[in-house]
Amino acid sequence: MKSSKNWALFLCFAIGILAVQFVRHAGPDFKGVFDFTSSAKALSSTIVTAELDANGSINFKIDNKSNYGYADLEVKCSFIGKSGTVIQDSSFTLFNHFDPSNVKNVTLSTASVPEQTHKISCKADDVKVKTEVKCLVSPKPDVNSKVRCVEENI
Numbered sequence: 001m002k003s004s005k006n007w008a009l010f011l012c013f014a015i016g017i018l019a020v021q022f023v024r025h026a027g028p029d030f031k032g033v034f035d036f037t038s039s040a041k042a043l044s045s046t047i048v049t050a051e052l053d054a055n056g057s058i059n060f061k062i063d064n065k066s067n068y069g070y071a072d073l074e075v076k077c078s079f080i081g082k083s084g085t086v087i088q089d090s091s092f093t094l095f096n097h098f099d100p101s102n103v104k105n106v107t108l109s110t111a112s113v114p115e116q117t118h119k120i121s122c123k124a125d126d127v128k129v130k131t132e133v134k135c136l137v138s139p140k141p142d143v144n145s146k147v148r149c150v151e152e153n154i
Contacts, residue, residue: 042068057109069131077122
């Protein structure tokens with residue numbers, strides 16, 4: 001009998017923890033739909049690739065596949081040795097404007113690259129969203145109708 005009480009108590013405790021975590025992440029204004037912020041949408045559609053050149057500079061290729069234009073992209077990078085071990089993690093802010101649905105190359109020449117770095121792996125971490133592209137489609141398309149897209153400031 002004690003065993004079933006313990007399991008019931010454990011189950012109630014686990015459900016309580018899950019409920020607290022859900023409410024904590026959803027927030028007090030949760031209405032049943034997780035509405036991701038524009039910066040989260042922009043970050044989830046951004047691909048960052050980085051390469052080291054012979055001079056120790058980092059060449060970033062930022063592929064912004066989102067409908068958001070943003071500035072001041074913060075990237076987190078791991079410097080990796082030949083063995084695959086992460087030597088160091090660093091963050092960099094690329095003070096530039098990144099247009100929606102566009103690829104931009106940025107070189108950072110003042111970065112301190114650890115010795116024995118073989119490759120670098122980076123990901124987008126934070127942005128300041130400035131614009132959003134909104135497209136309008138006519139409800140009655142014909143041969144001459146076109147999709148009209150406008151970039152609006154946020």
